[in-house]
Amino acid sequence: MSRARAALLVCALWCAGSLPAHAATAVDTPVDPLNSPSWQYMRQRFLGKDPMVFDxxxxxxxxxxxxxxMQVPVHVSAPGLTDVVDVLVFADLNPLPKILRYQPTSAAPDIGFRFKVEQSTPVRAAMRTRDGVWHVGGAWLRASGGGCTAPSVGTGQGFWQDRLGEISARLWPQQPGLERLRLRMIHPMDTGLAAGIPVFHIDRIDMRASDGRLLASLQTYEPVSENPVISVDLQHSGPVRIDAHDIQGNRFAATVTP
Amino acid sequence: MAVAHAANDYRLGAQAVADGVYVFSGRNEHFTRDNGGNIVNTGFIVGTDAVIVIDTGPSLQYGEQQRKAIAAITRVPVRQVYVTHQHPDHYLGDAAYADASIAALPATISAIQTQGNALADNLYRLVGGWMAGTQSQSPTSTATPGVVEIGGRKLRLIGTAGHTAGDLMVYDEASRTLFAGDLVFHDRAPTTPNADLLQWLNALDQIRQIDFKVLVPGHGAVVRDASAIEQTRDYLQWLSTSLHTAAEQGRDMVEVMNQPLPERFQKLAVHDEEYRRSVSHLYPAIELTTLPRR
Incomplete structure (x- = not known):
């Protein structure tokens, strides 16, 4: 923790010196507090040359x-950070690092979900604020092997074929203008890494007010667990419409009333 | 080889808990390379011409050392082994008793046949070299609940479930000693990877009715009263209630894991890790009951 804080301080200084005019030196990535072997590559791949700080x-x-x-629970949040427009969650050492992307248009930048992990890895959230800076936090997860390359449980049972896309959900009003949505969808979320089972996963879940206004949009990738369970906090009161689809174009929709 | 064995010495010392009844007490810890998986209680009962062993520990070496420690107490040979349930710390020493009958409940046998190798692999990863030569093997016979007489000792075999799908208890009538297996934990947080909490609580009600003088829990110190039963029941009841309440409140799984435990459970060994593991095991099914289909 103290190490992470020290690193944050270093990056904050680095950024203060380089933003916004001197961002051309962005290749000088700040020291990774998680000391990951593939941080440089992760940064290049997901954040490009955008300014970033460990936060x-x-x-x-x-x-x-x-x-x-197969079901590692994660909750991403950013108490005290405002104006988050984009959230990216990835695991450096997973064979498929990108887990999800989330735009909390009218929502807190917090999201709960579960994912499949193949081996010990840092798990990170990068949050882009309106000023274009990525704020990155994360932690190490210990794991011994096998989450991404094992077939989903449902694929073996044929259970999902009858209930594909079935949505179970509920709203919990938290305070005026804020409600928690928890939803579960039935989907095998196959990674394509298990022998003989092609990639097949939900890739988008939009949450809208009943007038069609977008509240939040979620893009899910291969590592998100089978039959995903998602928790989000919407700045909204009243019913929410869920519109989702998978990479084969199947569409799933439901309306949730408080 | 001799060196390796000397390094991996479980230092098993049999503790007499009643006339002819002995217990090997494990540490109230998680599996580590330091404890070699000796986190479990096993025991034996000495009859006139047969010794009955209850659980054989986490590895072949444990089983071999247990057998030696028994031979240091009595010349009577081991004829019968009972495996209380499918968890690897309780039966992977079975191979040290190839010449005895090894019995377990049918649900335990089928779980060992389907999951045994994976559980043994996992234990190799956790404790390393202590596992040398250990292989999961299926019990050789089915334990039938009821009264049996072995070596002049009348034993009541009690078949139940809750901690796993098959939990066998062994009650020695002469000494009124109950080997409760992992249905009862003492000053250590219970484990739940295969648990059904409702069944488990019912099994604890059943244990309360048993007229025991000595109770050997699966983990934790031997007791002569109902305190360990009550402690296990209190924890499981709290676990069930708090997980259901959290789900009703719309809590996400990690938020539930981060809830502090009530003070009375903070003295239980490994409570933090076991509670989080239990949320992983139990919460997915519980939260689904609060999410109506749309």
Whole structure:
């Protein structure tokens, strides 16, 4: 923690010196507090040359070790960070690092979900604020192997074929103008890495007010767990429409009333 | 080889808990390379011409050392082994008793046949070299609940479930000693990877009715009263209630893991890790009951 804080301080200084005019030196990536072997590549791939800081306000909460590699629970949040327009969650050392992307248009930048992990890895959240800066936080997850390359449970049972896309959901009003949405969809979320099972996953879940106004938009990738369970906090009161689709073009929709 | 064995010494010392009844007490810890998986209680009962062993520990070496420690107490040979349930710390020493009958409940046998190798692999990763030569093997016979007489000792075999799909308890009538397996934990947080909490609580009600003088829990110190039963029941009841309440409040799984435990459970060994593991095991099914289909 103190190491992370020290690193944050270093990056904050670095950024203060380089923003916005001197961002051309962006290849001088600040020191990774998680000391990951592939941080440089992750940064290049996901954040490009955008300015970034390691920011302890961006929290990735999860158990330190994976009890079930197929269903590792993660909760991403950023207490004290405002104006977040884009959230990207990835695991450096997963064969498929990108887990999800989330635009909290009228929502807190917080999201709960579960994912499949292949081996011990840093799990990171990068949050882009309106000023264009990525704020990055994360933690190490210990795991011993096998989450991404094992077939989904449902694929073996044929259970999903009858219930594909079935949505179960509920709204919990938190305070005026803020409500939690929890939803679960039935989908195998196959990674394509298990022998003989092609990639097949939900790739978009939009949450809208009943007048069609977009509240939040979520893009899910291969590592998101089978039969995804998602928790988000919407700045909204009243019913929410869920519109989702998978990479084969199947569309799923539901309306949730408080 | 001799060196490796000397390094991996579980230092098993049998503790007499009643006339002819002994217990090997494990540490109230998680599996580590330091403890070699000796986190479990096993035991034995000495009859006139047969010794009955209850659980054989986490590895072949444990089983071998347990057998030696028994031979240091009595010349009577081991004829019968009972495996209380499918968890690897309780039966992977079975191979040290190839010449005895090894019995378990049918649900335990089928779980060992389907998951045994994966569980043994996992234990190799956790404790390393202590596992040398250990292989999961299926019990050789089915334990039938009821009264049996072995070596002049009348034993009541009690078949139940809740901690796993098959939980066998062994009750020695003469000494009124109950080997409760992992249905009862003592000063250590219970584990739940295969648990059904409702069944488990019912099983604890059943244990309360048993007229025991000595109770050997699966983990934690031997007791002579109902305190360990009550402690296990209190924890499981709290776990069930708090997970259901959290789901009703719309809590996300990680938020539930981050809830502090009530003070009375903070003295339980490994409570933090076990509670988080339990949320992983149990919360997915519980939260679904609060998410109506749309």
């Amino acid at each position: 302890a306000r961006v929290q990735v909460q999860m158990p330190s070790a994976a009890e079930d590699q």
